[in-house]
Amino acid sequence: MTAKSVLIVGSGHLAYRVRKLAVTRRYDVKHLGYDVFRRQDSSDEPAYDIIARTLRGLDLASLAMVFLVDDHDERNLQLLLGLSSLRKDLPIVASLYNENIAPHLQAAHPNTRILNPAKIAAPAFIDALNAPLTRSLIYVPPKIAAAPATARSDNLIKALVGGFLVLTGTATVYFHSAEHLSWLDALYFVTVTVATVGYGDISLRDSAAASKIVGIGLILGSTFFIWMIFSLTVDRIIKRRVQLALGRKRYAKRGHVILCGLGRLGFFIAEGLLERGENLLIVEKDEDSSTIEYFRSRGADVYIGDARLPRVLRDVAVTRAKALYSVVSNDIVNLEIGLNARSFEPNLRIILRIFDESMSQVIKEHLDIHLTLSMSAIADEKFFSHSPPPPQLDEQLEPPPPSPASPLLPVSAP
DSSP states (O other), X not given: OOOOEEEEEOOSHHHHHHHHHHHHTTOOEEEEXXXXXXXXXXXXXXXXXXXXXXXXXXXXXXXXXXXXXXXOHHHHHHHHHXXXXXXXXXXXXXXXXXXXXXXXXXHHOTTEEEEOHHHHHHHHHHHTTSOOOOOOOSSOOOOOOOOOOOOSSOHHHHHHHHHHHHHHHHHHHHHHHHSOOOHHHHHHHHHHHHTTOOOSSSOSTTSOHHHHHHHHHHHHHHHHHHHHHHHHHHHHHHHHHHHHHTTOSOOOOOSOEEEEOOSHHHHHHHHHXXXXXXXXXXXXXXXXXXTHHHHHHTTOEEEESOTTSHHHHHHTTGGGOSEEEEOOSOHHHXXXXXXHHHHHOTTOEEEEEOSOHHHHHHHHHHTOOOEEEOHHHHHHHHHHTTSOOOOOGGGOOOOOOOOTTOOOEEEOOO
16 A cells, blocks of 8 residues: 655745654655745746646645645745645645634635644743753853943033023123122023013113123023023933833843743743733834734733843843743844843843754753753644554555656655
8 A cells, every 4th residue: 555645845944843753753755845836937927826836736646644834824825725726635734823814714624724833832931931940050151241331311411501501690790790780680681581581671772782792692592502402301301201112111120031022932922921920021122013012911011122232131130030031033142142141140040942953952061051942843743743644664665756747855764
């Protein structure tokens, strides 16, 4: 009996993991990268037409199951629709991060199973918060230099206020001397002039030309200083309010959990931590993220900034935190955030998302960060659990060579 094939379509870590599982378990595996469905020339043929044409060239009748596990939702969706239109009874397991359209697709195509890798992996990341961990640092983390002291107020505003006081003080002395006014009357005259009130009880109508020139200079100079001081003060107030709206302030939290990255995986981790009652502080670089206000409404604090910066880690009170998660979509960035946080607090529990398993092992051995998890490594078993039973070894036959017209590539077990 010839075993039917399992087709895996996609490029990325999850596709690699699912293919590795299938090969290890002796399935007849065929793998297609998404490049097969790309436009090969400069034609304007729509992407879906290229996908449909390529799928029609495959031997779909020989397939027992298809895994659509590309990293991009749009690609998996196009492939799902194309396969379903060509063979309605074909079992398909598809990766899709969009939770809104998945129920509709499954209702329309009963043989399709839609899975969200981030939702599957999130519980493992959440459990790492309280996972038993015995370790001792194998090196002394370098300290991060203290931030340079910054002036509490704008030096330009200080200079303008100083200049304004010098102007009004000099004018008061001049009018006291030249116009023979008492000190109080001279100060009163300067004040009403600067304020442009002009009561008329004291005026320069009959004064010498020099006094009138000084009066003109006082009016012009005071107007300049007042408007400059007013404009800069308003600018500082608005900037401060913007910073507060972005969550950029020095937090006084203690025992809180810091989550860096509010992407696909970070969303479900944040929800899980809040459901467990954790005091959550999220650091997100993208201020346009659509989920920021949602989590603020749930009671989480959100700081808009780059968690790699020491200033940001100081602001979010990393030295007093219970743990720090870094789950952005870049291994090096996650590692940098984790190591910078350790420089502030060597005993901090650090949980990192690391795609590359080999790199994860090196990090554990040489940098002593043991809580490094891979979303695809956690989700692959869940995806593969929907595959058909593997053929019995005595029933397996040598798979026939692929047709020259077919782009299906057989993958043999190692």
